[in-house]
Every structure is written in structure tokens, then in C-alpha cells.
Amino acid sequence: MWWMGRQRAPLSGSSTPKVATAAKILFITNVHLAYPDPSFACKLWSVECREGNVVRVAPYIEGEYNPISFARYEIDARGGILLPSLCHSHIHLDKCFILDRCELIFGDFKEAMSVTGSAKARFPLDKEDLLSRGRKLIHESVDCGVTSMRAHVEIDDLVGFSGLDVALHLKEEAQLACHIQIAVFAQEALFSSAGDAEPGSNFRLLAEAVMRDGVDAVGSAPYVEPTIEQAKKNIELIFELASHASLTLVDFHLDYNLDPDSEPLIYEVVKQARKYCPAWKSHGPELFRRHITIGHATRLQLFTPKEWRHLQDAIGDLPITFVGLPNSDMYMQGRSQAGEPLGAPRSTLRVPYLSDKYNIQIAMNVNNVENAFTPQGSADPLALCTFGAAIFQAATKTDIQTLAKSVTITSKVAIGQTNVPLELYPQRGDIADFVILHGTQTLRQAVLNSPYDRTTIRNGIVVAHRRTRRWTAIKELPVSNTVDPISWWWYLLFPVSWPFLLLDNWASGPPKFLIS
Ligand SMILES: [Zn+2]
Numbered sequence: 001m002w003w004m005g006r007q008r009a010p011l012s013g014s015s016t017p018k019v020a021t022a023a024k025i026l027f028i029t030n031v032h033l034a035y036p037d038p039s040f041a042c043k044l045w046s047v048e049c050r051e052g053n054v055v056r057v058a059p060y061i062e063g064e065y066n067p068i069s070f071a072r073y074e075i076d077a078r079g080g081i082l083l084p085s086l087c088h089s090h091i092h093l094d095k096c097f098i099l100d101r102c103e104l105i106f107g108d109f110k111e112a113m114s115v116t117g118s119a120k121a122r123f124p125l126d127k128e129d130l131l132s133r134g135r136k137l138i139h140e141s142v143d144c145g146v147t148s149m150r151a152h153v154e155i156d157d158l159v160g161f162s163g164l165d166v167a168l169h170l171k172e173e174a175q176l177a178c179h180i181q182i183a184v185f186a187q188e189a190l191f192s193s194a195g196d197a198e199p200g201s202n203f204r205l206l207a208e209a210v211m212r213d214g215v216d217a218v219g220s221a222p223y224v225e226p227t228i229e230q231a232k233k234n235i236e237l238i239f240e241l242a243s244h245a246s247l248t249l250v251d252f253h254l255d256y257n258l259d260p261d262s263e264p265l266i267y268e269v270v271k272q273a274r275k276y277c278p279a280w281k282s283h284g285p286e287l288f289r290r291h292i293t294i295g296h297a298t299r300l301q302l303f304t305p306k307e308w309r310h311l312q313d314a315i316g317d318l319p320i321t322f323v324g325l326p327n328s329d330m331y332m333q334g335r336s337q338a339g340e341p342l343g344a345p346r347s348t349l350r351v352p353y354l355s356d357k358y359n360i361q362i363a364m365n366v367n368n369v370e371n372a373f374t375p376q377g378s379a380d381p382l383a384l385c386t387f388g389a390a391i392f393q394a395a396t397k398t399d400i401q402t403l404a405k406s407v408t409i410t411s412k413v414a415i416g417q418t419n420v421p422l423e424l425y426p427q428r429g430d431i432a433d434f435v436i437l438h439g440t441q442t443l444r445q446a447v448l449n450s451p452y453d454r455t456t457i458r459n460g461i462v463v464a465h466r467r468t469r470r471w472t473a474i475k476e477l478p479v480s481n482t483v484d485p486i487s488w489w490w491y492l493l494f495p496v497s498w499p500f501l502l503l504d505n506w507a508s509g510p511p512k513f514l515i516s
Contacts, residue, residue, distance in 0.1 A: 012384055012440050023138030024072075025050050026432065026460045030060050031077035034443040035425040036401065041442065047082065049432035052459035053198050057426055063420065073325055075455060077436050077464065081446055082419050083404065085433040085456065088149030089411035090143060090251075090295045090323045090365040092280040093170070093180075094123065095154070096247040097133045105467045109256075109332055112372035113224075117158060118355040119371075123480050124162040137369060137379060141178045143466045145435025147458040149178060150217065150293070150415040152185040156202045168214045175455070177463035181415055183217035183251050187224070190234050194226035199237060210245035215391040216288065217415075219251030232268045239276040239469060248280040248290035249416050255299035258333050264299050270314050292320045295367070298333050298347050311496035321414035322360070324349035324406075325367040326384055326391060327377040329370045350396040363370045364388065365408040365415040378489065380409035389448055400447045432460035438467075 034042045044060035065367060095116060102115040107251040123130055139191065141149060151171075153163035164184060171180040175253035192200035210218050235252065236312050242250050255264050273292055280290040300322075303311065325350040334344030354360045364384045368374035377383065385403040389395045404424055412420040419431040424443065426434070437446050438453035443452075456464035491497075 011427065013345050013475040018339050024051070026457070026462075027072070027074040028082060028434070028436070028457075029064070029076050030062075030075055031436065032079060032081040033057070033442050034083055034446075035428065036397075039048065040425075041409055042109070045167065047426050047432075047478075049460040052432050052461075054426045054430045054432055066362045067464040072460075075436070075457075077455075079441055080436050080438040080453075081440050081442065082426065082436050083145075083424060083443075083446060084408040084412075084426075085147035085435050085458065086141075086145040086407050086417065087363075087411035087417070088146055088151070088381065089293065089363045089414040090325060090367055090378075091137070091141075091151060091379075092368050092371075093134045093137060093151035093153055093167050094130060094159070095120065095371050095373075096137045096369045097371075099372065099375055104372060104375065109373075109470065112332070115372045120154065120158045123159045127162060127166055128336035130162060130166040131169065134166055135173070138170060138174050138178060140203070140379040140458055141387070142371075142464045143454070144378075144382065145437075145454050145456045145464075146379075146381065147433045147456065147463070148180050148181065148412060148415070148417055150181045150183050152183045152219065152251070154187050155184050156186060156188040157205070158188070159207065159210075159472060161209060164209055164212065164215070167262055168212070171214060176461070177458060179417075181216040181249070181417075182214060183219050183249070184212075184215050185218075185236075186220040186238075187253075189224045189226060189230070190220065190237060191225055191227075191230040194230070194442060199233075207241055207244075210241050210247060211451060213359075215245075217251050217293075218247055218262060219253070219293075220267075221253035221256070223256050225255070228237065228506070231265060235268045236272050239272040243279065244274050249288060249293070250291075251293040251295065253295045254335075255294075256296040258345065259299065259304065260302050261368070262299060264312065266294065266297065269294065269320070270318065273318050273320065289418055290319055291414070292318065293416075294320060294322045296325055296329060297322050297349060298329050300349065301345075301347060307359075307499060308354075308360075312360065319416070321363060321410070322349060323363045323365055323411070323414050324351055325365055325374075326387055328367040328374040330391065331374055331376065336365055346391050348391065350392050351406050352392050352399040354443060355402045356398065361410045361413070362406060363411040363479060364403075365411060369459070380450070381411070385447040386450060395444075397444075397447065400444050403447050404443055412498065433458050436446050446493055467477055 030044055030046040031143055046058050047054060048056040068469045098119045101119050151167055153167045167182050171182060186202055186206050188202050189204040190199040218238055218241050222234040225231040225234050237252060252269060254505050255266060262515050329348035332345035337344050349362050351362045351364055354362055366379060368379060370381050384407060388403050409420055421430045434457040435452050436455040440446050440451045450469050481496055
């Protein structure tokens with residue numbers, strides 16, 4: 001279940017969900033926190049929030065916070081763990097839940113573009129469908145603990161502004177529960193054919209879209225251009241558009257291949273960022289910083305240590321963050337190696353390894369839910385951590401921290417969000433954007449086997465509450481106090497064994513039929 005925060009919150013102790021619309025003070029009690037120090041992590045804590053910020057974190061004392069007015073709310077976490085809320089740093093709002101209209105035969109990228117193109121052709125004809133699918137994605141995401149997302153909506157000849165119109169509507173609908181940062185995005189080529197020196201109609205539509213109120217970011221997929229020169233020009237055009245529209249957030253689907261002979265386009269992004277970024281200034285209330293986000297980048301998996309260090313030096317102090325999209329990357333890449341003994345390689349950015357080896361922080365996100373690019377997986381970013389533990393072979397204490405940060409703190413940094421907490425445990429002054437994982441006491445459990453039951457808090461307000469309803473036919477039976485059957489030779493020794501036989505009959509009662 002999911003609430004948009006319009007209901008009044010029941011007080012502490014009620015079994016019904018607590019939803020606050022104007023909570024000035026929120027107490028989260030009886031909760032575990034993700035401290036790296038085990039002596040702190042094993043204790044229970046209380047977190048006091050006022051006006052949407054953390055003002056106090058203290059050891060839990062039972063009964064300390066009894067709500068005494070309607071302006072005070074308490075959530076008794078009953079020993080669950082509190083983490084920073086989750087963030088979708090890269091998700092497609094318009095082409096989710098369309099797998100039922102996409103027939104997969106080869107499952108490759110070309111086919112995904114083709115069948116998705118057919119589905120997209122109907123978007124402008126059925127905005128209700130766009131609305132209900134997008135709304136479902138937002139509801140499911142907030143239920144999981146997501147309070148902010150970068151939502152890509154495609155702009156091109158096929159869909160026009162249909163996806164954008166719906167996204168703007170959903171942004172307003174969900175504003176209390178989740179900040180939806182809209183990125184207008186060219187999945188299709190900006191240049192119509194290889195010989196074109198100037199971009200075509202897709203670019204003109206994108207240039208119009210960036211000027212719409214409510215648009216926060218602009219992005220493209222340069223690898224779909226007919227030539228490498230046009231791909232580079234695509235990158236430059238996107239920076240130009242952002243600057244023209246006073247946007248300071250740019251997002252590229254980049255280097256989405258495993259071809260060692262292909263030129264990594266990340267260096268073109270670095271080159272254009274050096275040219276345009278210094279002039280970008282923040283506007284109004286600083287909800288977002290300037291930032292450049294790079295999705296996929298699977299080609300970088302082939303980098304040698306020397307190439308990684310070279311890239312690190314090239315990026316320097318530029319605000320660039322990579323976002324690995326493991327559900328899509330693993331499904332789509334490496335298909336040419338299907339016939340090899342071990343099949344396709346692990347083809348998504350190694351989040352814990354790159355963090356440990358090169359101190360490169362990489363976010364992880366979902367990308368798509370139920371479409372031809374990513375047919376499998378849910379909207380839950382925490383599920384990626386569980387998947388990541390396997391594909392990265394990463395479950396040490398440091399790995400767990402890095403994986404958890406990749407879907408919370410690092411994802412928020414990747415979309416240029418401000419007020420990002422520094423740590424996985426709350427500190428005074430942090431914004432009160434949290435997810436409580438119920439029935440889970442440790443960060444390790446949260447990452448390796450995340451629970452269904454969750455409470456989502458944004459700006460100190462409970463905005464979603466998800467609980468399992470159980471029904472089961474399993475009946476717990478009492479365990480019988482079985483004894484070993486008496487062997488026949490005990491009776492042969494009756495003159496000496498009779499006290500034991502009497503005692504056994506007295507203790508065990510009537511004869512038992514033992515099932516082995
Ligand atoms: Zn994407």
C-alpha cells in the first residue's frame with residue numbers, strides 16, 4: 001500500500017499505518033542504525049526529527065517519547081534498521097511495464113529498440129496508459145523506500161511530448177512523497193542519417209522540451225548515432241542545450257558496449273564538461289547542484305589499471321558520477337560470447353572493486369522495469385545490492401557499506417541532489433529522508449536479504465508503509481518426547497534390568513510407534 005500523505009497519522013501504538021501531513025516533530029524509536037562500529041550497531045536508538053531534519057540521535061529508552069500532541073508522532077521501529085532513503089538515479093518513467101506488448105525473439109539491443117519503438121508509437125494515442133504505468137512505477141518505488149528519482153522521458157518524432165506531459169503531471173502528484181527530477185532524453189539519434197552535418201527533428205523537439213517548466217535535466221544516448229563523429233557532436237549538442245536552458249544537470253547513456261576496439265566516448269564528455277561546466281550556476285533554492293551523470297559505461301569494464309588512472313586524472317574535479325545499471329547491463333551485454341564455455345562476461349561496472357581500488361564511487365540503479373531492455377527485476381534499488389553481492393563477489397563489511405551507499409547516498413550525489421547525508425547512519429542536521437526496514441537488524445541483512453516490510457519517510461513525514469499479510473497452511477505441531485525402543489536383550493537380563501524397565505515404562509507411558 002502507498003499513501004500520498006493526505007491522511008491523518010494515527011498515533012503511536014496503532015496497528016494501522018501512520019501517515020503524517022504536518023508532523024513538526026517525529027520520533028523514530030526502538031531502531032537499529034547502520035553504524036560501522038559493532039558496539040553502536042547492536043544497540044537500539046531514537047532519532048528525533050523537527051521540521052524535516054534530524055535534531056537528536058540518542059540511545060533508546062522505552063517510553064521516553066509518549067506523543068502528547070497532534071504535532072508529535074512516534075514510529076516504533078520494533079528493532080528494525082533505519083537507512084537513508086533510496087534514490088533512483090536512473091529510471092525510465094515512460095517505457096516501464098510494456099513487456100506484454102514486446103515479443104522477444106533474439107533479446108538483443110537492436111530488437112529492444114525495434115519492439116520498444118512499436119510500443120512507443122502508441123504513447124501519444126493513450127496518455128491514460130502512460131499515466132497509469134508511470135504512477136505504478138512511482139508507487140512501487142516509494143513503497144520500497146525511494147524518495148527521489150531521476151526520471152527519463154523520451155522526446156522524439158514518435159512520442160513527441162506525450163511522455164513529458166505525463167511526467168510533469170506525475171511530478172506534481174507525487175511531490176510530497178518523492179521528488180521526481182525530470183530528464184528529457186533522446187534515446188533515438190539526433191542525426192537522421194550518416195551523411196547529415198546538422199541534427200534533425202529529434203533535436204529540434206528536444207530543444208523545445210528543455211525550455212518547459214519542470215524539466216530538470218537533459219540527456220541522450222550518443223551510441224545510437226550513425227557515426228562516431230555524430231556521437232561526439234551529440235554530446236556537444238546536449239551540453240549546448242543545457243547551457244541554453246540554464247540547466248546544470250546532464251545525463252548520458254554512454255559507452256554501452258564491450259567492444260575493445262570502440263573509442264570510449266567518456267573523454268568527449270570530459271572535454272565538453274571542461275568547456276561548459278565552469279559557467280553553470282545554480283538558480284533559486286539550491287535543490288540540485290550541477291552534475292554530469294554517466295549511465296551504463298560497460299565499455300569501461302575493459303579498462304586496464306593504467307586506463308582507469310588516466311580517466312581519473314582526466315576527470316579530476318569535474319562533477320561526474322557513473323551509474324551502473326546491472327539488471328540491464330547483465331541482460332543485454334556480452335551476447336556475442338554466449339557460445340563460450342562460461343557464456344557472457346560480467347558486464348556491469350564493478351561497484352565495490354572500483355571503489356576499493358581507485359576510490360571511484362559508482363551509483364547503481366534499476367533503469368527499466370518490465371520492458372525489452374530489461375525484462376527482469378523490480379523497482380526496488382536494494383534488490384540490486386543483493387544481485388551485486390553475487391556478480392561482484394562482494395560481501396565483506398566494506399563491500400556491504402559500498403553497495404548500500406550506491407543506492408542511497410551515491411545515487412543522490414549522482415543526480416546532483418543537495419542535502420545528501422554523509423553516512424549511512426543519521427547525524428544531527430541530516431534531512432529526515434529515511435527508509436525503515438522492518439524485521440531486519442543489521443546493514444548486512446538489509447543488503448544481502450532485504451525485507452519486504454518497510455516504512456518510507458520524506459522530510460520527516462511518513463509517506464509509505466508496506467507490510468506483509470501472511471496466510472499459511474503450515475501448522476506447527478508439538479515435538480514429541482521420543483525415546484529409543486527397548487531392545488529384546490533387556491528382557492533376557494530381566495533379573496538385573498527390571499528396575500530400568502519399570503522406570504522406562506513409567507516415564508514413556510503407553511508404547512510409541514516411532515517414525516524414522
Ligand atoms: Zn536508461
